[in-house]
Amino acid sequence: MKKIVALFISLLFAALAFSQAPQKMSYQSVIRDGTGKLVVSSTVGIKISILQNSPTGLLKYAEVHSVTTNSHGLATLEIGNGSPVSGSFSGIDWTSGTYFLKTETDPNGGSSYVITTTSQLMSVPYALYANKVNEDNLPKTKVTAFTPPGCQSATGITTTWKKITDLGTFVKSNSTTFIDLDYQTHFYASSVTNAVVYQLRIDNNPTTVGQASFFYHSGMTGKYLNGHITGTFSGLSTGTHTVSVWVKASSGTATDAYIDPGCYNSSGVNTVIVKEYR
Numbered sequence: 604m605k606k607i608v609a610l611f612i613s614l615l616f617a618a619l620a621f622s623q624a625p626q627k628m629s630y631q632s633v634i635r636d637g638t639g640k641l642v643v644s645s646t647v648g649i650k651i652s653i654l655q656n657s658p659t660g661l662l663k664y665a666e667v668h669s670v671t672t673n674s675h676g677l678a679t680l681e682i683g684n685g686s687p688v689s690g691s692f693s694g695i696d697w698t699s700g701t702y703f704l705k706t707e708t709d710p711n712g713g714s715s716y717v718i719t720t721t722s723q724l725m726s727v728p729y730a731l732y733a734n735k736v737n738e739d740n741l742p743k744t745k746v747t748a749f750t751p752p753g754c755q756s757a758t759g760i761t762t763t764w765k766k767i768t769d770l771g772t773f774v775k776s777n778s779t780t781f782i783d784l785d786y787q788t789h790f791y792a793s794s795v796t797n798a799v800v801y802q803l804r805i806d807n808n809p810t811t812v813g814q815a816s817f818f819y820h821s822g823m824t825g826k827y828l829n830g831h832i833t834g835t836f837s838g839l840s841t842g843t844h845t846v847s848v849w850v851k852a853s854s855g856t857a858t859d860a861y862i863d864p865g866c867y868n869s870s871g872v873n874t875v876i877v878k879e880y881r
Contacts, residue, residue, distance in 0.1 A: 643675065645671065645672050664687070664692050751874075766807070770846045771875060775844055783835050784835075799852055800819070801850050805847075
């Protein structure tokens with residue numbers, strides 16, 4: 604059998620790359636024969652094994668590939684995308700111990716592996732570890748609530764948005780999640796010529812996903828209306844954010860606009876529910 608030597612590119616450099624979700628990694632190796640000549644346009648069999656804690660440690664995952672080298676003798680494959688023979692790549696806990704990558708090569712394209720190399724994974728597991736920590740810290744759904752102030756109003760309502768009050772704050776856990784708001788209260792306006800529109804905002808900014816508003820028609824002038832304002836917000840950073848309520852006339856004017864006009868806050872009728880989710 605012609606002697607084949609596989610020169611594997613170091614894992615510490617650019618040969619090993621990983622996607623943002625650690626479900627597969629791109630791996631490359633250059634194949635040369637015993638004279639140093641590139642083995643080009645040939646099919647080789649490669650077995651990939653992930654070992655824990657030592658070069659002969661516990662086998663956590665193994666898969667096999669049939670790869671054709673290119674005109675430069677380069678074999679390219681994706682770890683996590685081969686034919687599994689043991690374990691699950693996505694199930695590896697990269698935070699538990701050190702890991703080693705073992706590669707076995709059959710130059711004839713089968714499974715009679717005659718070339719074996721083992722290298723410790725140095726930088727890649729830390730990146731995978733960081734990604735795992737981020738995923739673990741990302742809440743699937745988190746629901747909180749707070750009681751906003753009652754008896755709040757604005758006067759001289761025109762077609763320009765006017766802030767009534769800040770309702771309260773919440774803490775967002777992750778920058779990639781969405782926020783749903785549900786504000787429950789009573790609404791009241793007087794001398795409305797057409798309609799009054801109430802709007803929820805976060806950090807004084809309206810949502811960019813649909814609307815977060817409540818429509819109070821002139822036909823209801825002088826009446827208390829029990830209602831909800833709901834809305835979805837995206838693109839918010841982690842940390843503390845402030846919810847506020849704003850008002851304007853859709854056209855014409857209104858003398859004033861209230862939230863919780865009967866000052867029922869102490870009765871628990873006013874609530875802001877905050878849902879954070881992916």
